[in-house]
Amino acid sequence: MPHATSHDGARIWYEAIGSGPPLVLLAGQANDHRWWDSVRDDFAAAHRTVVLDHLGTGDSDSPAEAEYSTRRFAADVIAVLDALGLARAHVYGTSMGGKVAQRVALDHPHRVGALVLGCTSAGGAEAVRASAEVSRSLVGAGPEARRALAELMYTPEWTRAHPGPHRTLGSPMRLPARRGHLRASNAHDAAAELGRIGAPTLVLHGTDDLLTPPDNARLLARDIPGAELVLLDGARHAYFEEQRELAAKVVLDFLSRHPMPAASGTGVERDGR
Template sequence: MPIADLGDRSLHYERRGSGEPLLLIQGMGGHHRMWHEPLLADIERDFDLVVYNHRGVGDSSRALPPYEIPDLADDAARLLSALDWADAHVFGTSMGGAVAQRIALRHPERVRSLVLGCTFAGPAGGTLVAPGLLRIAESRKTGDLRDLLRSTYDTNFSPAAREDPALWELFTDRMLSERVPAAVIVMQQLAAMKHNASAQLDQLAAPTLVIHGTADEIVLPRHAEHLASTIPGARLELLDGVGHLFWWEAPALTAKLLREHAGV
């Protein structure tokens, strides 16, 4: 996995495919291997893809507090420069969607189009305390890794998706394949809770698509409706019965929406 030198830090990334440049940004506790392979294999036919690890994750540079979502957005913009990309389509999910919003606001010239998945604009969209997050928090208190993984699995996928026994094994394998220290997750959580872009999103000029599963227990669907309502011309796609990790549950539909929105 290559490394991008950003000066005072470095980010590890993976690049594949050919076509329009597309930067994918993972959420809290996520890493580059949490992009589901069926999705990547599909869209690499039309996109030059880059996935990466946030500061503190995997082999990216150590993360030191304090930092906020705009700092992660600046990391991503500097990664674009390291890749010699003047601009790119940007797809961010969950906390990564908050990062993507800040990229589009702080570096508008770098964003060709914007896709915001299972994410939020800030507290104006409603409470960020959701049933799935509460369940995961309770599991963390037990100190039992398997219990934490199970609660994370159950709250990130819809009941229908969880009926596939192979999904649990694949999910746990992917989750554990990269190092994501607990301290980094805490820093990410604090940064995400401070994210509040609602008052600025009416300035966002990039063509924007908002995608959200109606069975999401981590970021409730009402956040998608609020987010789309604040961004001029934004299109909202609600995926019926789909959970937080919608690109795992509906990779072909996600790929189709990405292609349509980017115009490829």
């Protein structure tokens, strides 16, 4: 299986499928690349889609002592692009993956074509947090917490029609890594830096997202120069899956209007293996 090597020697699993301009898909907190399983083919028809397992998830390393931060996860993304021989890629991150995508665009601007930020937040003092009731419902790792998370991800009507398994409810992880992901997401604060993002940016969010309230999307769109904002009516946190057809169309249309610069290159490997 393919792995990139990060700055501290940690191995980061990745996979690339499809053809066309490269598009990196970044999963949410405590989730591996399977977060994208149900929708990835929507993008692979037009893009060379790249997925990876964040440090501590899936087939990436999970060292006992490791730095967990959105900045570190962003550096891991760059290690994957380097392993694939990609000078530049579009980046689409959701939830914590959207926070990582912000850091990729801020710390490595020359590596990003267009940027898509879904169901995410810039962090900082202005960020709108989940309510205390929502936070309490997620305490622990038992069936009740899992049911509460599923209700935050999807509407009841959708889960009745799609009983699962749902790939967005967390990956098997060692406890130190799980705690590291939580710290990384909670500590993220790019609010004061958003004005430096130069990549064309689309902000996507469900109007009924209680896990990351939609006012966070409005703040991102306000502070990122030229950002476009699309709110998906009635969608919860996993809008990209429940409103798959509409969400994919919005993203693909946006990317088609912001083609990759010709000098970015298309990579030296065909499938990442």
